[in-house]
Amino acid sequence: xxxxxxxxxxxxxxxxxxxxxxxxxxxxxxxxxxxxxxxxxxxxxxxxxxxxxxxxxxxxxxxxxxxxxxxxxxxxxxxxxxxxxxxxxxxxxxxxxxxxxxxxxxxxxxxxxxxxxxxxxxxxxxxxxxxxxxxxxxxxxxxxxxxxxxxxxxxxxxxxxxxxxxxxxxxxxxxxxxxxxxxxxxxxxxxxxxxxxxxxxxxxxxxxxxxxxxxxxxxxxxxxxxxxxxxxxxxxxxxxxxxxxxxxxxxxxxxxxxxxxxxxxxxxxxxxxxxxxxxxxxxxxxxxxxxxxxxxxxxxxxxxxxxxxxxxxxxxxxxxxxxxxxxxxxxxxxxxxxxxxxxxxxxxxxxxxxxxxxxxxxxxxxxxxxx
Ligand SMILES: Cc1cc2nc3c(=O)[nH]c(=O)nc-3n(C[C@H](O)[C@H](O)[C@H](O)COP(=O)(O)OP(=O)(O)OC[C@H]3O[C@@H](n4cnc5c(N)ncnc54)[C@H](O)[C@@H]3O)c2cc1C
Ligand code: HEM
Numbered sequence: 001x002x003x004x005x006x007x008x009x010x011x012x013x014x015x016x017x018x019x020x021x022x023x024x025x026x027x028x029x030x031x032x033x034x035x036x037x038x039x040x041x042x043x044x045x046x047x048x049x050x051x052x053x054x055x056x057x058x059x060x061x062x063x064x065x066x067x068x069x070x071x072x073x074x075x076x077x078x079x080x081x082x083x084x085x086x087x088x089x090x091x092x093x094x095x096x097x098x099x100x101x102x103x104x105x106x107x108x109x110x111x112x113x114x115x116x117x118x119x120x121x122x123x124x125x126x127x128x129x130x131x132x133x134x135x136x137x138x139x140x141x142x143x144x145x146x147x148x149x150x151x152x153x154x155x156x157x158x159x160x161x162x163x164x165x166x167x168x169x170x171x172x173x174x175x176x177x178x179x180x181x182x183x184x185x186x187x188x189x190x191x192x193x194x195x196x197x198x199x200x201x202x203x204x205x206x207x208x209x210x211x212x213x214x215x216x217x218x219x220x221x222x223x224x225x226x227x228x229x230x231x232x233x234x235x236x237x238x239x240x241x242x243x244x245x246x247x248x249x250x251x252x253x254x255x256x257x258x259x260x261x262x263x264x265x266x267x268x269x270x271x272x273x274x275x276x277x278x279x280x281x282x283x284x285x286x287x288x289x290x291x292x293x294x295x296x297x298x299x300x301x302x303x304x305x306x307x308x309x310x311x312x313x314x315x316x317x318x319x320x321x322x323x324x325x326x327x328x329x330x331x332x333x334x335x336x337x338x339x340x341x342x343x344x345x346x347x348x349x350x351x352x353x354x355x356x357x358x359x360x361x362x363x364x365x366x367x368x369x370x371x
Contacts, residue, residue, distance in 0.1 A: 007116035008061055014105035022100050023053045030096040037092065040083050042185045044213075056097060060120045070127060075234050077128025081139035082176060082187060082231040085132075090125040097121065137232050140178070141167050145226045146201065151288035154208045155254060156219040157193070160228060161201050169233035171195040171261035172338070174366065176231040177204075182217035187231065190218075191258035191340070191366065195265040202230075205257040205289065237338060237364045239265055245336045245362070246274040250326055250349050252341025253281050256289055258366060259340055263293075267300055276329070277305045280322025280345070283312035321345075323352040336362050343369035 015022050027045065031038045041052075059073070098117060102109050143160035150156050169175070174191040178184070193203040208219035222228070237258055247266075249259040256279055266275060277297075281287045287307050297303045308318035308325040318325045322345065326332070337358060339349045346367035353363060 004116055004120060007113055008120060011101070011105065011109070011113035011116065012057065012061065014108050015101055018104050019054075022104050025103060026053050026096050026100040029099055030092060033096070034089075034092050037089065040085065040089075040185070042183075052093075053097070053100075056093070056121070056124075059124055060117065073124055073127035074131030074134070075232075077131035078135040078137075079176065079231055079234065080128060081132050081135065082178075082229070083185075084139070087129050087132075090129065094118065094121045094125065135232070137167075138164060140176075140229045140231045143202070143228050143230050145222055145224050145228065148222055148224055150219070151205075152285045154219060155205065155286065155288045156208075156222075157203065157205050157288070158218070158222065159201050159203050160230065161199070162230065163227075166200045167202075167230070167233065169196060170238045171265035172237040172239065172258045172364075173233040173235040173261075174258065175202075175233050177214070177218070178229040179214065179217045179222055179226070180229060181226060182221050183213050186214050188214040189234070191235075191261070192233075193257035193260045195261050195268065203257075203260075205254040205260070207254045235366060237340065237366050238262075240336070241269075243336055244273065245334055247276070248326070248332055248335045248337050249275065249277045250322055250337065250339045250341075251277065251279050252322055252345035253286055254288075255339075255341030255345065255366075255368065256293075257340070259338060260289065260293075262338060263296060263303065266303075267296065270300075270302060273302060275303050276335075277303065278308065278322055278326050278329075279305060280308045280310065280325065280341075283309055284315050321348060323349040327352050327356060330356050333357055333359075337364065339363060339365035341368060343367045343371045347371045 098114060101117060102114065105113070141162040141164050143162045146159045146161050148156060148158040169192060174189045176187040177190050178187045190204050190206060193205050206215055206218045208216045239262055249262065251259045259277060263275065263277065277293060279287060279290065279293060287309070290307050293305045297305045306318060306325065306329065308320060308322055309315040310321050326349065333356070335358070337353060339346055346365050350363065350365065354360070
């Protein structure tokens with residue numbers, strides 16, 4: 001571990017147990033010195049409180065991972081334009097961060113720690129600002145809801161049409177979405193469920209989570225004619241057209257969205273690669289897109305679909321968690337993998353694939369939360 005990294009980790013232990021208080025102080029300090037910054041943040045700061053501070057601390061603590069660092073931070077900076085963040089805000093946030101750490105670390109805080117956090121923050125901020133500066137896209141697109149269909153208790157499938165010039169993306173990517181009419185300034189990421197189309201329309205599959213702010217609005221309140229906002233596409237769970245390996249897709253619930261996009265792209269050119277889709281859910285109702293998947297499989301001989309339920313004994317297909325089902329159908333050492341779903345589902349699937357000796361470089365995944 002480098003010296004900078006050691007100083008950052010060591011000093012964080014001084015405040016770690018008081019994270020909530022540090023976060024409260026951080027926001028109070030920032031909004032007191034710059035009241036206009038409050039309008040950038042969500043209305044309900046109690047729920048969201050630790051989001052920005054937590055994100056900055058995580059970014060700073062993982063600074064010793066140069067491989068993913070540059071691209072991620074440039075994309076993050078570019079993405080911050082949707083929050084109306086300006087270059088001059090970075091110093092304000094840094095000063096609030098340093099003052100919060102200093103205040104809660106107490107007598108153990110020293111000039112070395114202060115310098116380490118300042119240096120690390122500045123490197124990150126510079127990359128984020130460079131990413132934002134280089135972006136020629138608008139900070140976000142307005143998009144009209146063209147159709148909205150409830151597919152189960154908690155799942156909706158809807159289609160958007162961006163109003164400004166075409167939003168370019170690759171199948172498998174995701175965007176941040178805001179529903180300003182219902183949950184202003186709350187942005188969450190959702191994967192496009194279709195490959196890019198000439199008319200620019202985008203499909204989404206969203207599950208409303210119990211107390212979830214944005215997902216509930218998208219599933220239960222949004223209707224055709226509403227305007228949503230979407231930010232620049234992100235993500236690297238995309239197809240490698242040079243690969244000749246067969247493909248296994250593992251989707252849990254609405255984790256099917258980016259997999260559907262990948263399949264749609266494959267329908268445009270694939271002739272030679274077998275594609276096996278494993279689609280898991282708790283019960284039959286949550287296999288909300290199985291009929292369409294089966295239709296695609298009937299049209300394309302290279303595509304096979306294995307649905308599974310973990311909690312529905314009446315379901316006549318495979319039973320069990322999707323990672324166990326995938327394991328039953330192996331071996332899979334020579335395949336490219338795409339895995340998408342809840343954090344738990346992705347975690348279990350990655351573990352199963354490791355046990356099955358699938359090389360990590362062949363696995364691309366998106367988890368709908370921290371794993
Ligand atoms: C790369 C990426 C792509 C994604 N793509 C999709 C997609 O295509 N479709 C889709 O439906 N979602 C997708 N998500 C998840 C999505 O971004 C949101 O995290 C999710 O919709 C919850 O947002 P929310 O505002 O409703 O909940 P929040 O307001 O963020 O959460 C509020 C509360 O909801 C509850 N909650 C949150 N998460 C869970 C959970 N997993 N299980 C149970 N309770 C929970 C908790 O009580 C939490 O405190 C994706 C996430 C990522 C990172
Ligand atoms: C080192 C610098 C920074 C890092 C690493 C960072 C990182 C992050 C990350 C990872 C998120 C969560 C992204 C998401 O949910 O879409 C976030 C959210 C946010 N950031 Fe930053 N950020 C930085 C600087 C700033 C600055 C200078 C501002 C301007 C005030 C800012 C404003 C916001 C806002 C408004 C949110 C949304 C908060 C919420 O939803 O509660 N960030 N940041």
